[in-house]
Amino acid sequence: MATQKKLIHEQWSSRTAFILAATGSAVGLGNIWKFPYITGENGGGTFVLIYLCCVALIGIPIMIAEIMLGRRGKQSPINTMAALAREEGRHPGWKYLGWMGVIAGFLILSYYSVIAGWALAYVFRTGSGLFLGATADGVNSIFNDFVGDPEKLLLWHTLFMVMTMVVVARGVKNGLETAVTFLMPMLFVLLLVVVIYAMSTGYFYQGLEFLFTPGKITGKAILIAMGHAFFTLSLGMGAIMVYGSYLTKDHSIVQASIVIALADTLVALLAGMAIFPVVFANGLQPGAGPGLIFQTLPIAFGHMPGGTLVGVMFFTLLVFAAWTSAISLIEPAVAWLVENRGHSRVYASVVMGIMTWLVGLGTIFSFNIWKDVTWSIPFLFKNYRFFDTLDYLTANIMLPLGGLFIALFAGWIMHKTSSSDELATTAGIYKTWRFLVRYVAPVAVIIVFLKAVGAV
Numbered sequence: 515m516a517t518q519k520k521l522i523h524e525q526w527s528s529r530t531a532f533i534l535a536a537t538g539s540a541v542g543l544g545n546i547w548k549f550p551y552i553t554g555e556n557g558g559g560t561f562v563l564i565y566l567c568c569v570a571l572i573g574i575p576i577m578i579a580e581i582m583l584g585r586r587g588k589q590s591p592i593n594t595m596a597a598l599a600r601e602e603g604r605h606p607g608w609k610y611l612g613w614m615g616v617i618a619g620f621l622i623l624s625y626y627s628v629i630a631g632w633a634l635a636y637v638f639r640t641g642s643g644l645f646l647g648a649t650a651d652g653v654n655s656i657f658n659d660f661v662g663d664p665e666k667l668l669l670w671h672t673l674f675m676v677m678t679m680v681v682v683a684r685g686v687k688n689g690l691e692t693a694v695t696f697l698m699p700m701l702f703v704l705l706l707v708v709v710i711y712a713m714s715t716g717y718f719y720q721g722l723e724f725l726f727t728p729g730k731i732t733g734k735a736i737l738i739a740m741g742h743a744f745f746t747l748s749l750g751m752g753a754i755m756v757y758g759s760y761l762t763k764d765h766s767i768v769q770a771s772i773v774i775a776l777a778d779t780l781v782a783l784l785a786g787m788a789i790f791p792v793v794f795a796n797g798l799q800p801g802a803g804p805g806l807i808f809q810t811l812p813i814a815f816g817h818m819p820g821g822t823l824v825g826v827m828f829f830t831l832l833v834f835a836a837w838t839s840a841i842s843l844i845e846p847a848v849a850w851l852v853e854n855r856g857h858s859r860v861y862a863s864v865v866m867g868i869m870t871w872l873v874g875l876g877t878i879f880s881f882n883i884w885k886d887v888t889w890s891i892p893f894l895f896k897n898y899r900f901f902d903t904l905d906y907l908t909a910n911i912m913l914p915l916g917g918l919f920i921a922l923f924a925g926w927i928m929h930k931t932s933s934s935d936e937l938a939t940t941a942g943i944y945k946t947w948r949f950l951v952r953y954v955a956p957v958a959v960i961i962v963f964l965k966a967v968g969a970v
């Protein structure tokens with residue numbers, strides 16, 4: 515009798531399905547909402563350059579490692595790490611790496627859902643013609659009134675959370691594949707439409723200059739750039755690992771990782787090119803913070819021909835992009851509950867959904883009733899609200915730390931025979947990957963950590 519392990523989870527129907535789902539996870543609010551505003555806050559050019567280096571030298575090798583571990587372990591990240599450690603004859607404590615990922619995903623989703631709720635609200639706001647002919651001041655005050663109202667934010671956060679958990683409860687494959695096949699290319703096209711509008715503002719060059727001209731940078735900004743490379747590629751917390759666990763053996767992980775990283779980076783750069791010209795054309799501040807796209811894009815939609823339709827489509831697609839990412843943020847936790855507690859996917863999704871929703875309230879209040887409740891951690895941050903703190907700790911600390919240990923596991927703990935077997939190659943590309951994952955990625959993450967706290 516075959517002794518093959520029974521598969522609790524589904525498998526992707528094809529390699530393309532996996533690439534699409536992983537791209538769906540990677541492309542999200544991180545590219546269109548977060549990348550422009552943190553670039554604006556951290557001075558532009560140099561920040562972008564460091565982010566790009568991190569994607570190439572740390573992100574891609576760790577993505578390969580994560581998919582590889584997932585496909586070999588075939589379970590939720592917690593159980594995958596436990597199983598692989600056992601298989602390699604190593605300490606069982608590696609499973610805590612999986613745990614850290616589950617917690618990071620849960621915390622990220624709690625605020626991700628709030629911001630995705632903003633995008634959802636902006637579909638209707640744009641559709642109502644609210645922004646037709648609007649001025650920068652008008653758009654700004656509409657945004658401030660909106661985030662100042664906890665009840666409104668609560669409504670949209672709840673709606674987005676329900677949308678997410680419904681898909682998770684049904685299993686990630688159903689729905690996700692179709693969503694990504696059609697909607698991602700459409701999002702890309704609409705982004706191009708806004709870039710074309712940005713070209714007509716007369717400030718396109720200034721936008722490019724801001725994005726690509728190097729300037730001064732701080733240790734903290736370097737940490738944020740690296741954290742963002744992890745965040746935007748969905749790395750360091752097991753999301754890509756769990757998607758890798760649904761992948762069958764006959765596919766090239768290296769190729770897939772490069773395609774996913776390129777697509778993700780392109781979307782982020784296009785978002786920057788769409789937004790910064792509008793920022794400068796309207797005398798706005800690039801460092802305006804998390805509201806940046808909601809304070810700039812409506813101006814563009816209010817003035818371009820057919821802007822209402824383009825705006826509605828754009829925010830709708832942004833919601834879809836966020837949706838496909840949100841699903842992957844909670845999948846590691848749900849997969850674990852199904853495996854270890856024997857819960858149904860529906861029950862596991864409801865429990866996780868309610869918990870995440872509750873933590874999300876803290877983010878909602880950060881923009882209104884708790885606006886002035888801030889704290890500081892020496893060397894790390896000053897006067898951060900609940901939302902900023904959560905974002906900082908997850909994206910800049912937990913994800914890179916998770917990534918560091920994934921790199922160490924794949925490069926040092928796992929035997930060479932296992933990784934070359936799983937990647938199905940021993941050629942130059944394997945050697946390059948192994949070098950990056952053993953030396954370059956871990957050393958880079960450690961140096962950036964030390965630099966951020968001013969130790970080097």
Ligand code: PFF
Pocket residue numbers: 539540541542543544545619622744745746747748749751752753754839840842843
């Ligand atoms: N990569 C997503 C984005 O850029 O919006 C966010 C994300 C999804 C981060 C999944 C981490 C993750 F595991």
